[in-house]
Amino acid sequence: MKITIGEIANQAGVSTGTVSRVINGKPTVASETRATVLAVMKKLGYEPDPVARELSRRTKHTLGIWVGAGENRLSPYFNVIWRALMREMQLHATQFVELPVDITQVRRRMDAVLLFHCADIDQRLDTLWRRGVPGALIGHHPGVSCVAPDDMGGGRMAAAKLLSLGHRDLLHLTVSDEHQWAVDRAAGFAASLAEGSSASLAPVILRGGGSVLGGYRLMRDAWQQGHRPTGIFCATDEMAVGALGALADLGVSVPGQVSVLGFDGLVDLYPGLASVAQDIPAIAQEAVTLALGAIEREVVRHVVVPVQIIEGTTLGPAPGKRPH
């Protein structure tokens, strides 16, 4: 039998209202009472029913999600962040609608809209503005709440990591489109190298398609044209997977001859892939929080979520160097 708030209330000797207040972390509960209730909840392995919560919360919100036109909805990254967003909305007991590019078609009421990697942000915000729907976005933009990974910092971390392994001949593979994230990752990478204490280094930067095939071709062509980097930083993990495929086909050993570092943290794409990992769950959580906050006209916030390097077997010391 499913265990409910009523059962908790019984065993804790309080009312269901109090149990509810504990669940929701309301401040108006005596700490002793709170402890008792928490103990009973734990003992019984209670988990609140999200469905009932959603129904009873007066203010039920539905969030629109509006994805940029160019976004590849089949990419691994989209896949992962989408699932994280879904999970987050479920926890917040929030419904959602995925918006078509032409938003005027949409009948369902939306309380707020989350823009995801849209290039034409201004125009879309304008459309929302006219409909009186507040927005938040994953990315960067003045005047609205935003959340994004620390792309610039991640680029810097990539540089620092490769430098610390002794690499001096560096290659950066990125996308030819001027996405903010790509620009920032490249800028962070280059800036950090330029600041190097000894000789200031400049990476070779090559641009192409953002897919696995894009990375493959860039890497293959670069090598065949005589480039001999020992440290390669890719703007996405997909590109890194492609680059690794090309290196394998070229007979170049990784990480013996060449180290490869991706970005995003999708290390399941390739065994041992090293990557500057985004904290996708945190981004999704912030995104939903910001969008929900926008409904209440909360103050605009810009959240930058830290990234973190996941070491893998595609990273090693530069040939002839010892690691330190």
Next chain:
Amino acid sequence: MKITIGEIANQAGVSTGTVSRVINGKPTVASETRATVLAVMKKLGYEPDPVARELSRRTKHTLGIWVGAGENRLSPYFNVIWRALMREMQLHATQFVELPVDITQVRRRMDAVLLFHCADIDQRLDTLWRRGVPGALIGHHPGVSCVAPDDMGGGRMAAAKLLSLGHRDLLHLTVSDEHQWAVDRAAGFAASLAEGSSASLAPVILRGGGSVLGGYRLMRDAWQQGHRPTGIFCATDEMAVGALGALADLGVSVPGQVSVLGFDGLVDLYPGLASVAQDIPAIAQEAVTLALGAIEREVVRHVVVPVQIIEGTTLGPAPGKRPH
């Protein structure tokens, strides 16, 4: 203001119970009453609240989803079917838990489990059996309810399509792992060719990785080894994308010199991709229906969902032939 069952009842001059019966297609409603209610619902653009439905339906179900160990959760196909499953569960107001490989860890109660592309089906069913949880699966297996696309028929359709375009030199790229779907697609393709009225044809079959890179390498190597097929059938769209990439790099024109046909229907992967398309929404719907049916110990059913060729610009008549 959200429009509810009460409002419908008011305007239709009936009770909410009757409206509910109409919504749920219960037979015990006078057809005249039904028509009135339906009309009001339509006029007001009413959509039942799935959350409220779930809460009030006495029997709330939680479905476990158990994904095969080898399944690439980042692949486009997984992405698409996963989203279709989520949507279906939402419509059925069914909760779900994604199960880890080690199911003994799971605390939450599950009413049924949906197995997705598992290789070790027998063993998993056994585990479920011991826990008294019924199962259904996407794939094929005797003794449990199953749903799967018509892999064999799709292979036949691929053969028929390429033959009708005049292609006689055929290549099939597939995965090296012995997945049921891969085996069936290849078998259908080969069987259909062998039955050809004139000379019986045999395709060259090459096996490799199922990813884009796998398709790329198979295609490139085949061409460089002197294979000169004019019609290429790939077991997955991802492989087709890879093959198309290789052909582009080799300077082979598509569909001028070579036609390429994928499988799955993920035509957004590549502009103009021709593909034997699975009806993924239908599969997801059946899957959830079967799993929910298994709870009621309904009779075991095996559902095969038809596939359909999506024509694209990667398909054309064999060189020197006119289309008919």
Next chain:
DNA sequence: CTGAAAGCGCTTACAG
């Protein structure tokens, strides 16, 4: 700080 009670939008026995 806490309880009693109403209500979220539906479904479903129970009567009639």
Next chain:
DNA sequence: CTGAAAGCGCTTACAG
């Protein structure tokens, strides 16, 4: 065939 009523598991003013 249909209505009145209870109930799904929670949250939240309203009192105290």
